[in-house]
Structures are given as C-alpha cells and as structure tokens.
Amino acid sequence: MKDFDVIIIGGSSAGLSASMALGRAARNILIIDSGRPCNQPTPHSHNFFTRDGQTPNEIATIAREQTLKYPTVTLLNGVAAQAKTTEKGFEISTTSGDIFNAKKLILAHGIKDQLPAIPGFAQCWGVSVIHCPYCHGYEYKDQPTGIFANGEIGFEMAKLISNWTKNLTVFTNGKSTIxxxxxxxxxxxxxNIIEDEIAAFDHTKGYLNSIRLKNGEEVKLNALYARVPFVQHSDIAEQLSCEISKPGYIVVDGKQKTTIPGVFACGDNSSGIRSISNAVNSGTLAGVMANLELIEEVFLAEKY
Known part of the structure; x- marks a missing residue:
C-alpha cells in the first residue's frame, strides 16, 4: 500500500493537465490510466492552439512526456476498480490488486459512448460520424451531411449544423418526434427529414459513402452528426456517492469539486463540452483547487 497526496483516475487530457499543475506544486501524484480514451479513433483534433490538426494520441503523447518530467508524478497503466473513504482521505484498489491511499481524489476518466448496433456506425464513429461541428465541421463544410437525431435534439442540431452546410438531411431512424x-x-x-429506419452505414475505412435505409433507398453522405447516449467510463463516482446529473454527468461546482468533500472531477465526465481544450482547462482547475485544499489543511491547522 502506497500513499500519495492526490490520485488521479484517468490519464488523458484532463488527467494529465491536473497532474502537471500538481507536479509543478511538488505534490506526490499517482495517475491511474486504462489507456482507452473515448477520442482514440478521431483522426484529427481542432480548437487547441499549437496542436491544430494533430491526432488526440499525438497530443497526449507530448502531454505525458512533459508531465512525467516532474519527479513526483507517477503513471500507472491500470484500472481503478474500487474506492472508499478513509480517515485520511481515500483508498483506491485496482483490478490487478494494488491498493493506494491519497488525501484527495481527481476523477478524470471520461465517458463511454453507447453506439447503436447499426452496421458501420461504430467503424465511422469519430471519423465521419461525428458529434461536434466545432471539432470537425470545417472539414465537412458545404458537403452532403446527415443528422442522426430526433425530437428536440434533432431540431437543435439541424439549426446548429446549418451554419456549416446547407446540404442537410435529418434521419430520425423511426417515427419523427420533432x-x-x-x-x-x-x-x-x-x-429534409427521413423517418425510415437505417439498415447500414456504407463506408471506406470509416469514411462515409452513403446510408442504406431498410426500405432499400440509399442516401449519399460525406458526414453524419450524432448525439449518442453515454455512461461514465468508471463507476468510482457512484461508489463514493457523488451526485450525478440527469443527463449522466458528475455534478461539479465552479472549482471542479464534486458533492463529496475531497473529490474533484474534470473533463468529459462532468461537462458536455467535449474538446481537448475544455478538458485541459478543467483539469488544470481541478489540480489547482486540490492543491489549494491541501495547502489550507496544513496552513490553517491549529498549532500547539
């Protein structure tokens, strides 16, 4: 059993950003990372200064190299399986049986998308079936584009995506609730709104060619925007009784604090803005605020 100032669960953009802030504060840090970020299939990332167009993996590789230069930061490739509170903070157990203690805990594990079981959808996800026009819209501007959504979300997405292309079709994949x-x-x-159910996504190495409908029709497309359900990538927040919002995000305040004292959350698990820049921002804030709590617990303690 090893003791740390802070354990960070998740070593992608948010977790590494929190780690760098804490490493520069000379805190003894452990990052536990499974190596399965949700943006892994994405061929390029945007809206992050100095790294525009690079893959998420390229950006993360640089971030790991720079973060791990700080001698008090340790990275463990593993999965955090169990968490519980202790008198001194938190105890984390991994699937391999390791046990670690920390005064503070930062959840940066992201979310896991729940993709529909339509042939071709998963292969295109993150490549040409995309979630964010600010991340990918420029590359598909003015091209034949679909929207995979229904109801209020379908309407809002049609309005949003119309900024990037006027060649739009909404696929409700069943009776419209708009x-x-x-x-x-x-x-x-x-x-146009198409209510017919989708049979398959025809693609070439993840790049859409067309959508085949169950009625036999085929619609040529270069890109499709989709909002899919998600679950937390880890149930640690649930184990610790952190509040989860109705949409499924970990509830945090303006300092990235969860509803459980000493536990912080950052990145996609607590924000609907899914971008590297937002993850980095929230991760830095979580690291700074965790460090501030550690400072105050010592500095403001009564001395006898």
Whole structure:
C-alpha cells in the first residue's frame, strides 16, 4: 500500500493537465490510466492552439512526456476498480490488486459512448460520424451531411449544423418526434427529414459513402452528426456517492469539486463540452483547487 497526496483516475487530457499543475506544486501524484480514451479513433483534433490538426494520441503523447518530467508524478497503466473513504482521505484498489491511499481524489476518466448496433456506425464513429461541428465541421463544410437525431435534439442540431452546410438531411431512424412547428422551420430551411429506419452505414475505412435505409433507398453522405447516449467510463463516482446529473454527468461546482468533500472531477465526465481544450482547462482547475485544499489543511491547522 502506497500513499500519495492526490490520485488521479484517468490519464488523458484532463488527467494529465491536473497532474502537471500538481507536479509543478511538488505534490506526490499517482495517475491511474486504462489507456482507452473515448477520442482514440478521431483522426484529427481542432480548437487547441499549437496542436491544430494533430491526432488526440499525438497530443497526449507530448502531454505525458512533459508531465512525467516532474519527479513526483507517477503513471500507472491500470484500472481503478474500487474506492472508499478513509480517515485520511481515500483508498483506491485496482483490478490487478494494488491498493493506494491519497488525501484527495481527481476523477478524470471520461465517458463511454453507447453506439447503436447499426452496421458501420461504430467503424465511422469519430471519423465521419461525428458529434461536434466545432471539432470537425470545417472539414465537412458545404458537403452532403446527415443528422442522426430526433425530437428536440434533432431540431437543435439541424439549426446548429446549418451554419456549416446547407446540404442537410435529418434521419430520425423511426417515427419523427420533432414537433410540427419545428418540422415546418426545418423544411423552410430546405432540410429534409427521413423517418425510415437505417439498415447500414456504407463506408471506406470509416469514411462515409452513403446510408442504406431498410426500405432499400440509399442516401449519399460525406458526414453524419450524432448525439449518442453515454455512461461514465468508471463507476468510482457512484461508489463514493457523488451526485450525478440527469443527463449522466458528475455534478461539479465552479472549482471542479464534486458533492463529496475531497473529490474533484474534470473533463468529459462532468461537462458536455467535449474538446481537448475544455478538458485541459478543467483539469488544470481541478489540480489547482486540490492543491489549494491541501495547502489550507496544513496552513490553517491549529498549532500547539
């Protein structure tokens, strides 16, 4: 059993950013990372200064090299399986049987997308079936594009994506639940709505060629935006009784603090803004705030 100032679960953008802040504060840090980031299949990343167009893996590789230069930062390739509170903080057990203690805990493990079981969808996810126009919209601007959504989300996405391309089709994959008023607005913007169920996504190495419908029709597309359900990549927050919002995010305040004292969360697990820049920002804040708590617990303690 080893003791640390802070254990960080998750070693992608948010976790590494928190680690660098704490490493520069000379804190004894352990990062536990499974090596399965949700942005792994993405061929390029954007909206992150100095790294525009690089793959998430290339950016993470540089981040790991720079973070691990700080001698008090340790990276463990593994999976955090169990967590419990102790008198001094938290005890974390891994699937390999290792046990570690820490005064503070930062959850940076991200989320896991729940992809529909439609042939070709998973292979295209993150490549040409995408979630964010700010991340990928420029590369597909003015091209034939689909939206895989229904109801209020379908309407909002049609409105949003129309900024990048006017060649749009909404696929509800079944009976539309978009309101009549919203359908009228969508049609007034020359956007088609297709309610027929999807049979398959035809693609070449993840790049969409077309969508085949169960009625036999085929729709040519270069890209498709989709909002899919997700679950937390780890159930550690649940084990510790951290509050989870209705959409499924870990609830944090403006300092990245969860509802459990001493536990912080950052990155995709606690924010709907899924980007490397946002993960880095929230990770830095979590690291700074965890360090501030550690400082205050010593500095403000009564001395006898």
């Amino acid at each position: 309101s009549a008023e919203q359908e009228k607005i969508i049609h007034n913007n020359n956007i």
